[in-house]
Amino acid sequence: MITLYKYRPFNDYLKPVIMSRKIWFPARAKLNDPEDLELKLVEDVDAEVYHQFLLKKADQESWPRKHLKYNLKKGFTPKGDLTSEAKRTIASSQAVLQKHFDGLGILSLSDKKNDPVLWERYGDKGKGVCIVFKMELSEYLLRVDLRSGKNGLKL
Structure with a gap:
């Protein structure tokens, strides 16, 4: 309780x-501060989080090793930073999640x-x-x- x-x-x-x-x-848009409960995936997801996400997704969806290797390569620079493509993927996911989240009552x-x-x-x-x-x-x-x-x- x-x-x-x-x-x-x-x-x-x-x-x-x-x-x-x-x-x-009310929906998030009706709150007194429009930035309240705004998703911040682009700011929150770093290379380690994205790496863990890819590993988990590969495991859940039974990706072939080659497919995982390809996604890891296109997601990270040689220095281990996120690529522009990975950042676009995160931003796209954020937009989809925010749209669904905004339909919830809070x-x-x-x-x-x-x-x-x-x-x-x-x-x-x-x-x-x-x-x-x-x-x-x-x-x-x-x-x-x-x-x-x-x-x-x-x-």
């Missing part, structure tokens, strides 16, 4: 949430029970409410740690 919190202003949108005991999961919750920053930002400067959610852990819950800087989804 996990307890999570949603800080909200006390407004007309709150009454249906309380009355119906249901809450809206509910941002906190594990902090009484956070002054969250009250200030989302709870109408402390005049709003904090809705408590008690739920079982689920594969549908994804923990995202937001730190200073860009709030992308780091894989």
